[in-house]
Amino acid sequence: MSTTFAPLTNDTFLRACRRQATDYTPLWLMRQAGRYLPEYKATRAQAGSFMGLATNVDYATEVTLQPLERFPLDAAILFSDILTVPDAMGLGLTFAEGEGPRFAQSIRTEADVAQLAVPDMDKLRYVFDAVLMHRILAVNADAVAQYLNAQIDAGAQAVMVFDSWGGVLADGAFQEFSLAYTRRVLAQLKRTGVDGQDVPRIVFTKGGGIWLEDMKDIDCEVLGLDWTANLGKARAIVGGQVGGPGKALQGNIDPNVLFAPPAQIVTQVHAVLDSFGTPHTDRTTTGPTHIFNLGHGISQFTPPEHVAALVEAVHSHSRAQRQR
Amino acid sequence: MSTTFAPLTNDTFLRACRRQATDYTPLWLMRQAGRYLPEYKATRAQAGSFMGLATNVDYATEVTLQPLERFPLDAAILFSDILTVPDAMGLGLTFAEGEGPRFAQSIRTEADVAQLAVPDMDKLRYVFDAVLMHRILAVNADAVAQYLNAQIDAGAQAVMVFDSWGGVLADGAFQEFSLAYTRRVLAQLKRTGVDGQDVPRIVFTKGGGIWLEDMKDIDCEVLGLDWTANLGKARAIVGGQVGGPGKALQGNIDPNVLFAPPAQIVTQVHAVLDSFGTPHTDRTTTGPTHIFNLGHGISQFTPPEHVAALVEAVHSHSRAQRQR
Numbered sequence: 061m062s063t064t065f066a067p068l069t070n071d072t073f074l075r076a077c078r079r080q081a082t083d084y085t086p087l088w089l090m091r092q093a094g095r096y097l098p099e100y101k102a103t104r105a106q107a108g109s110f111m112g113l114a115t116n117v118d119y120a121t122e123v124t125l126q127p128l129e130r131f132p133l134d135a136a137i138l139f140s141d142i143l144t145v146p147d148a149m150g151l152g153l154t155f156a157e158g159e160g161p162r163f164a165q166s167i168r169t170e171a172d173v174a175q176l177a178v179p180d181m182d183k184l185r186y187v188f189d190a191v192l193m194h195r196i197l198a199v200n201a202d203a204v205a206q207y208l209n210a211q212i213d214a215g216a217q218a219v220m221v222f223d224s225w226g227g228v229l230a231d232g233a234f235q236e237f238s239l240a241y242t243r244r245v246l247a248q249l250k251r252t253g254v255d256g257q258d259v260p261r262i263v264f265t266k267g268g269g270i271w272l273e274d275m276k277d278i279d280c281e282v283l284g285l286d287w288t289a290n291l292g293k294a295r296a297i298v299g300g301q302v303g304g305p306g307k308a309l310q311g312n313i314d315p316n317v318l319f320a321p322p323a324q325i326v327t328q329v330h331a332v333l334d335s336f337g338t339p340h341t342d343r344t345t346t347g348p349t350h351i352f353n354l355g356h357g358i359s360q361f362t363p364p365e366h367v368a369a370l371v372e373a374v375h376s377h378s379r380a381q382r383q384r
Numbered sequence: 385m386s387t388t389f390a391p392l393t394n395d396t397f398l399r400a401c402r403r404q405a406t407d408y409t410p411l412w413l414m415r416q417a418g419r420y421l422p423e424y425k426a427t428r429a430q431a432g433s434f435m436g437l438a439t440n441v442d443y444a445t446e447v448t449l450q451p452l453e454r455f456p457l458d459a460a461i462l463f464s465d466i467l468t469v470p471d472a473m474g475l476g477l478t479f480a481e482g483e484g485p486r487f488a489q490s491i492r493t494e495a496d497v498a499q500l501a502v503p504d505m506d507k508l509r510y511v512f513d514a515v516l517m518h519r520i521l522a523v524n525a526d527a528v529a530q531y532l533n534a535q536i537d538a539g540a541q542a543v544m545v546f547d548s549w550g551g552v553l554a555d556g557a558f559q560e561f562s563l564a565y566t567r568r569v570l571a572q573l574k575r576t577g578v579d580g581q582d583v584p585r586i587v588f589t590k591g592g593g594i595w596l597e598d599m600k601d602i603d604c605e606v607l608g609l610d611w612t613a614n615l616g617k618a619r620a621i622v623g624g625q626v627g628g629p630g631k632a633l634q635g636n637i638d639p640n641v642l643f644a645p646p647a648q649i650v651t652q653v654h655a656v657l658d659s660f661g662t663p664h665t666d667r668t669t670t671g672p673t674h675i676f677n678l679g680h681g682i683s684q685f686t687p688p689e690h691v692a693a694l695v696e697a698v699h700s701h702s703r704a705q706r707q708r
Contacts, residue, residue: 230611230638230679232655270594270612287554288594314554331556355554 068217073134076339077218077260077282079300079308079346085333085378086134087371091357092127093139097364099126110155114141130364131371134351138216145200145207149176167196193237201241205248212250212259220262220284221245224356227267227286234271239278246279262310266356272297276307283307286355287314291336295348302340302347309336310351313370318354318362322369329373338381352378392541397458400663401542401584401606403624403632403670409657409702410458411695415681416451417463421688423450434479438465454688455695458675459542462535466546469524469531473500491520517561525565529572536574536583544586544608545569548680551591551610558595563602570603586634590680596621600631607631610679611638615660619672626664626671633660634675637694642678642686646693653697662705676702 068074072086094100100123107113114120124139143161147153152164167173170192176199208219226238242263253259264284268275275283276298285294289312300306317328332352340347352374358367392398396410418424427447431437438444448463467485471477476488491497494516500523532543550562566587577583588608592599599607600622609618613636624630641652657676664671676698682691 227612230641231614231659233638234612267591267612288551288558288591290555314557317554335555 070134073351074217074257074260076349076351077262077308078258079281079306079340079349081339081341081343081347082349083379083382084375085339085350085352085381087352087374088133088135088137089127089358089367090354092133092137093123094358095360096358096362096367097126097130099130110141111147111153114139114144131368132375133371135218138211142222145203148207149199149203170195173199197237197241198244201244202248205245208245209248209250212253215254216259217253217255217257218260218262219249220264220282221280223265223268226265227270231271234265234268235274238265239271239274243278260308264310269294281308282310282351284353285309285311287312288355291332291350295336295350299348300346302342303345304347306346306348308349308351310353312353312355315354315356315358315362318358318366318370320366322366325366325369326373326377329370330377333374333377333381338384341382394458397675398541398581398584400673400675401586401632402582403605403630403664403673405663405665405667405671406673407703407706408699409663409674409676409705411676411698412457412459412461413451413682413691414678416457416461417447418682419684420682420686420691421450421454423454434465435471435477438463438468455692456699457695462540469527472531473523473527497523521561521565522568525568526572529569532569533572533574536577539578540583541577541579541581542584542586543573544588544606545604547589547592550589551594555595558589558592559598562589563595563598567602584632588634593618605632606634606675608677609633609635611636612679615656615674619660619674623672624670626666627669628671630670630672632673632675634677636677636679639678639680639682639686642682642690642694644690646690649690649693650697650701653694654701657698657701657705662708665706 072082072084073088075082076086103119103123103126104110104113107116107119112119113123120139124136127133128136143153146163150165151167154162154164156162165172165175167176173192173195176196204221208216208221211219221242223238223242226234229238242265246261246263249259249261251258260282261280262282262284263275263278263280265271265275266286267288269285269289272283272289272294283294283298285291291309291312294309298307299309313328313332317325320328329352333350336350339349396406396408397412399406400410424447427443427450428434428437431440431443436443437447444463448460451457452460467477470487474489475491478486478488480486489496491500497516497519500520528545532540532545535543545566547562547566550558553562566589570585570587573583573585575582584605585603586606586608587599587602587604589595589599590610591612593609593613596607596613596618607618607622609615615633615636618633622631623633637652637656641649644652653676657674660674663673
């Protein structure tokens with residue numbers, strides 16, 4: 061394969077994903093292209109609808125790049141929506157202004173499950189012997205894997221698997237109904253991008269901190285955590301040693317902190333960075349690294365100038381950490 | 385003090401709270417007197433309003449005993465509502481049918497905080513130097529402690545401190561804004577009931593399983609856990625050894641399991657009991673014990689016959705565990 065992409069000017073995020081030393085802690089924000097930005101709202105108004113925005117290359121590119129024009133973030137996140145996958149599976153998605161997503165079809169019976177459009181049904185026949193719920197999850201996992209592989213073929217340099225609701229499951233049910241299918245997605249992902257580089261895989265389960273021991277050995281490079289987790293303890297469990305194996309960590313400030321005055325935001329950013337501690341600084345090998353992020357998506361009501369304060373605090377304090 | 389209470393006919397729950405061996409695992413259900421029982425709804429209709437029910441001794445006693453008449457539960461839970469405390473603090477509580485609780489007063493300013501009615505304001509003056517939020521929490525903790533002490537003086541044989549929302553706090557914020565005030569409540573509680581016995585104290589934070597190490601040493605006898613926690617792992621951390629110190633554990637089945645068919649409820653009950661493992665059986669000393677409960681309150685839409693299946697499964701399987 062060949063690539064027409066310009067060379068990367070900032071590889072800090074990808075280096076941290078690979079547990080390589082960086083000059084500062086890279087950051088991006090879950091849902092960083094979104095309604096808290098007036099320029100996003102203007103583009104969405106032009107597009108006419110959310111699906112008009114998500115399915116038009118020019119609009120989607122525009123909103124993908126908007127947060128990077130405003131803040132020195134370390135990654136651009138391909139603009140899309142999780143519900144585009146079930147839409148592609150035949151459920152007919154629309155977004156009503158002020159009301160949120162709606163599907164034309166719903167899944168209530170086994171016959172509905174059988175109707176789900178998947179690219180290669182033959183591969184899936186064997187799971188049809190399992191119970192209804194596992195059937196849906198298997199079909200969904202395979203569709204998610206194909207979708208992420210398509211993104212990798214289109215130039216994505218890292219991918220992330222979210223489970224926003226895994227944390228409400230019971231111990232036991234989480235391992236059976238969430239983690240097993242995260243593993244199923246991971247096992248199917250392409251490992252090399254169109255630039256010839258490996259594609260780091262990030263896994264994030266909101267509320268999953270209690271199952272860190274279960275997630276320690278899954279086949280991915282980065283684990284995301286929400287704000288209930290202590291990054292220092294998580295580093296001890298999954299971060300590994302300098303020169304040894306381990307996972308990079310991503311997270312984990314509470315998005316509600318962005319509603320506090322900037323001075324308080326700075327204090328909380330320092331607390332999160334200090335909780336992880338100084339990442340390793342040895343450029344000759346791999347070791348524990350941290351990618352700063354929110355513990356969940358940014359609220360549409362967040363003042364953009366508060367985001368600027370957060371970004372500045374992450375970059376400056378994480379540089380200072382490395383000088384100690 | 386003297387007591388006019390009849391002697392206990394079933395001390396299984398209290399024995400388990402004290403880490404004493406029992407013939408089976410005792411159980412009660414959070415919110416066991418509630419809207420899932422038709423007899424509760426009938427009494428509430430007679431009372432005219434929720435506050436009419438909660439403030440009338442005869443009605444409150446009636447609904448307290450209703451679940452025990454229907455199911456062989458191991459504890460009667462004094463019927464009340466958490467919002468009666470802020471009501472007593474002067475906020476004017478009413479319940480609108482189908483709408484939920486409403487307060488006549490709200491707390492928005494420092495002056496509002498100063499207006500909160502607490503029984504002995506002199507004791508609280510020193511906390512008025514702290515920030516607003518800590519002031520509210522201190523006043524609230526002291527009011528909760530006095531309320532629980534009044535329940536102990538009225539004959540309560542065990543008390544429980546709930547933090548239903550502690551699990552949404554960030555690591556660090558939980559310890560500062562929740563756990564510190566749980567400790568403050570615990571420190572003020574009377575240790576002896578009107579029957580001359582010690583009064584076990586149960587602490588439950590929904591979503592608190594991730595902070596078990598932080599809660600290991602708080603001054604209480606029982607820790608409650610929700611369904612995300614693994615009881616076996618929790619037992620290893622806080623349950624202690626036979627003859628040694630430790631805490632009893634309470635929990636932790638997902639209340640949604642009660643919507644499954646009875647056969648599936650039985651399977652899940654077994655999984656929860658087996659997750660804890662067999663409690664200790666040495667009648668000469670203390671050791672690890674388990675009190676079965678839901679991981680949160682029972683839903684108003686739960687079929688009562690499903691509760692019967694759960695209660696039967698807990699008692700029979702936990703007896704079988706002890707025969708192994």
